[in-house]
Amino acid sequence: MENITVEEVKKRMDAGEKLNLVDVREPFENAEFNIGGVLLPLGDIQAMAVDEIENLKDEEVICYCRSGNRSGQACMILEMMGFTNTKNLTGGMLAWQQKL
Numbered sequence: 001m002e003n004i005t006v007e008e009v010k011k012r013m014d015a016g017e018k019l020n021l022v023d024v025r026e027p028f029e030n031a032e033f034n035i036g037g038v039l040l041p042l043g044d045i046q047a048m049a050v051d052e053i054e055n056l057k058d059e060e061v062i063c064y065c066r067s068g069n070r071s072g073q074a075c076m077i078l079e080m081m082g083f084t085n086t087k088n089l090t091g092g093m094l095a096w097q098q099k100l
Helices: 006-014 027-032 042-046 051-056 069-080 092-099
Strands: 002-004 021-023 060-064 085-089
Touching: 006 092, 042 069, 060 069, 060 092, 069 085, 085 092
Parallel strands: 002 085, 021 060, 060 085
Antiparallel strands: none
């Protein structure tokens, strides 16, 4: 797992790059504010219910949550499941809203 900053993700989004974003927060958090990632709560990842992103095992997957803690856990779990390029969005949506 690597870390990636909100600034780097925003820059890549603005450049039109297609990113594989995974929001590991709960549905109510996603409804309040999101940046367009696939909603896959951490509990689902822990239960290994990741069919929606199974095809991304060999691609970059950027996980995000509220502050960066749950997404870090999600990255580690995904790596144990065979995902080869996971990145944790440092600071999560709190940092995104504060900095951008």
